[in-house]
Amino acid sequence: MTEGHRIDPVDWDAFEADLHDITHRCVERLRAARDTPWIAPPADMADRVKITGAGQATGPLFDRVFTDIVPHATGNTHPRFYGWVHGTGTATGVAAEMVAATMNANMGGRDQGGAYVERAVIDWLHGVAGWPDGSGLMTSGTSQATILALSCARMRAFPQVRAKGLAGLPEMRVYIAKGGHSCVKKALEVMGHGADATHQVAAPNGVMDVEALRAAIAQDRAAGLHPLVVVGTVGSVNLGTYDDLNAVADVARDEDLWLHCDAAFGFWSRLADAPWRDLSAGIEQADSVAMDFHKWMAVPYAAGAVLIRDEDLHLKTFRERPEYLAAGGAGLAGGAWWATDYGLELSRGFTALKVWATVEGIGTKALGAQITDNCKQAAYMGELAEASDVLDLAAPVVSNLCVIRPARGKATDLAARLQIDGDAVFSTTMVEGVSCLRAAIVNHRTTRADVVASVAALGAAVRAVD
Template identity: 70%
Template sequence: MMEGHRLDPADWDAFSEALEDAARACADRLRHARDLPWQPPPPDMADRVALDEVAAGDPGVIDAILRDIVPYSTGNTHPRFFGWVHGTGTPLGVAAEMIAAAMNANMGGRDQGGAHVERAVLSWLHRVAGWPPDASGLLTTGTSQATILALSCARMRAFPKVREQGIGALPPLRVYAAEGAHSCVKKALEVMGHGSVALRGISAPGGRMDVDALSQAIAEDRAEGWSPLAVVGTVGSVNLGTFDDLSALADLCAAEDLWLHADAAFGFWTRLADLPWRDLSVGIERADSLATDFHKWMSVPYDCGAVLIRDHDLHLSTFRERPAYLSEGQALAGGEWWATDYGFDLSRGFRALKVWATIRGLGTDALGAQITDNCRQAAYMGELAEASDVLDLAAPVVSNLCVIRPRRGEAAAIAAELQLSGDAVFSTTLVDGVSCLRAAIVNHRTTRADVERAVRAVEQVIRSA
């Protein structure tokens, strides 16, 4: 092959045909997702994908992907995949991902169209959140990364010299979250150098943070020499789908001069749903920051999350760093908004395109209706559990999570049997110290019939044990 063309196809027509075949295979997989539950990888999976003999390359690599890798995913495109909050993606998202890959744009900065696409997505998010249009934000890998960015801004507000002086000059910090809050908060504090000791869990009866207990904890910590920094309000808890009282938290944070961060990985999207679910997140419009995921309940292909920061200038001062080779310039080196100024990454993929395509291509009416459907389906699952002679509802259904307690048998064993049979995927969690089956419904393909079939499958496993 001629110099300068070694990595391009030798035969573009043949490659185009192979790509068209792959696109048809992907479309067929999505069309028949109902028939494709999770299946365990074969014993020789490692051998199938080993990279031992690759010097000459494999002209059949696309076929190998479709044959040896695609069938053994997590199965979260299946309508009875309830085990974790795994979004399903959409056909439109697949198309946007392919186009973004063909563009291969580095979205860290520079004057390019994709920057306007990302800012359009962020502006839309501000409106959904009820935030002012001059707020800031950034698309991220997910809520875990977004949480680090948000708490870094909180720290910068409290300690403006932290970037130059480091954390050694800071007093011991304290961040508060409900007991059972997502582990990304603890990880964020560890990554930021404050250690897990910086996180104080607050009692959450019924899955909702006790605001009086929070107030008492803040007073105790101040008396003992801690420096309270932020409160993390949970907007859709991982175990029960519950929502903290964000308005009460906002009042307390204002009185105590603390940062309010909303951990809204999936619960944020109830803002698109019908009542009463739309009101679950009332108060989020007063938060200083929030984190959410598009790849969960919004059905955008993995991965894409977002952080919103109310104070644009603070966000910029927390992360902006422009060495000489990235200094402001003209033409392609210009552009008034560089994503790298608002986070860690300079090399960034064009995540915004699949989000933008989802919002514009599907519309908020359809997206909101799907979210409403999932909440109704979770409520229906709860009704079936309450009516069962072998199941109990472990906790009230608040949003899209339903937790079921088997009256006999081990929840983990029941979940494993259902996963292996292909009937349904549940995960397990603890409620009042008892292991239960947990269903998180975020699938746009799920129907009431799927919910009923899944519950009947659980009952069958219990009765046949």
């Protein structure tokens, strides 16, 4: 190989033929999603994928991919996968990912078309949230988005933090309903405040007790602590519940606290029919919102976003322009919006394209109808559980989560049995000290027939317990 041709294909026609074959196999995988449940990796999986570094042609290389790797994916593309909150991806997203990889654009900044696409996504999110305007940024997911949001909250209260760090700052508290997502605690650990900065507020039936919140803030102030943020949960991971965001917003306003909404999957109920679209009423009052696209919106992993109401504050929190990133009036250094000014990363992929393509290609009406279907399916699963002689509903179905308590047997053992047999994927959680099976239905391929079959398989597994 000569200089300048060491990495590109030597034979572009052969590469194109291989790429057509790879595309065909990907489409066949998507077409056969109903026939591809999770399959445990073989004992020699590590040996199969060990890197030799010898080099290999595209055709045999991807033969290995489809033989050794693809069959042992998580299985979340299957219509009976309800574990955790794993989205399914879409064919539109697959195509957009290939285009984004072909462009290979660094979306940290510079005057390029992708920056306008990302801004279009953020502007659309403002409308979904009920905000007239604001700021925001694409992220890898809600975990990263939470760090950005809480950093802005801290910057508002302590603008010296960028220069001085944590020195001289009081001990802070961030309030979240008991059972709220652990990404808030992890964000505070990364930000240097420690896990103890998280104050978990009582949440009967999975909903934050607002009076308990007021009491906790008063108690912490009396102890010399600094209340900083109230986190409203918009779709809890355990039960799919929503805090009363209007009531939480009243507390945040009265106490001069930042209101952040953890809306990883629950944000998208705003696209659904009533009554589910009203579950997040009050989110329009938030100072920041974090959400994922790769869950209920079926965008391929990974894709999330954060919304920040105050753009000036957002910029003050993160903008850093050394001489090698100086803005220019013309050329690539121009452009009015650089993503790096709004977050931690300078090197960023074109995540926004697969989101933009999903929303534009599928349409909000179809996406909203699918979200509505999932909520109806969860309610139906709950009805089937209640009608069973060996299953019971562990908590009311509020949105798209159904938590089932088996009459006997360990929930973890039952879940593993169903997963290994390829019947269905439930995950597990604790409700009032009892281990239960949990179904988070965010799958656009799931049907009522799948729900019936999954509950029947679970019931059979429970009956088989000695």
